């Protein structure tokens with residue numbers, strides 16, 4: 001079957017089974033094309049809450065499907081490839097958070113939504129790459145502290161610390177996203193020399209030296225909106241995040257010009273969800289192998305820091 005035929009079959013099965021497909025911007029473009037909704041992890045999980053479908057296929061990595069399960073305990077959340085896991089989330093376990101809490105008993109615990117459900121359940125509040133600095137500032141002011149515990153991405157923690165002025169103790173110091181953290185100063189200098197008119201946009205998960213050389217630092221949704229709202233003359237962009245977002249924007253904004261800063265910007269974990277597996281899971285909705293179900297007691301504890309973040313945002 002060609003990709004187009006598989007996509008047509010997916011549309012037919014979706015309708016027949018009344019299933020909703022949510023896809024992250026970093027998914028392969030042919031998977032994005034069959035999604036009912038596209039977006040970042042938290043935005044998609046919230047959308048999952050609004051759908052009437054009993055079955056939700058979340059084309060993303062493990063922690064995203066878990067967040068959707070936390071927010072939608074009454075629905076079946078499925079992932080096309082159960083091996084699609086985020087190595088950055090794996091840097092931080094609940095046991096490690098408890099050890100940091102024992103060392104710093106008075107500090108609030110802020111965890112990035114890119115973390116496991118067990119870790120969220122140990123935290124005081126969650127944050128996204130869009131609101132990390134704001135959340136760090138708000139929670140430290142509410143709890144009267146000059147520092148917070150922050151994990152698992154040390155680069156996002158560093159960015160939040162820079163903007164908020166509040167010390168972020170990294171849990172752990174080496175936590176990073178291998179896709180964004182491998183971008184170098186040389187990559188930015190190189191792309192600027194080739195495309196001097198291109199605006200350089202990078203993700204907060206990049207290292208500080210790279211962030212400081214960019215024209216704009218923002219989450220995937222913030223980058224997308226910046227491109228969408230750019231003027232007709234300011235229409236050339238050098239993209240410093242996963243390639244999937246650039247492919248999405250190239251389709252949505254055909255009059256704008258995009259260059260990927262480096263071919264290294266590819267998350268092989270995100271790409272484990274293929275169009276073939278998306279069709280397969282639609283044909284096997286009741287196969288427990290694909291279901292991501294956070295146990296109710298963990299979901300209840302993990303929901304609180306997510307709701308607190310939404311309150312503060």
Ligand code: SF4
Nearest residue numbers: 061086088177179267
């Ligand atoms: S891009 Fe980075 S944070 Fe996102 S899933 Fe891949 S490794 Fe994890």
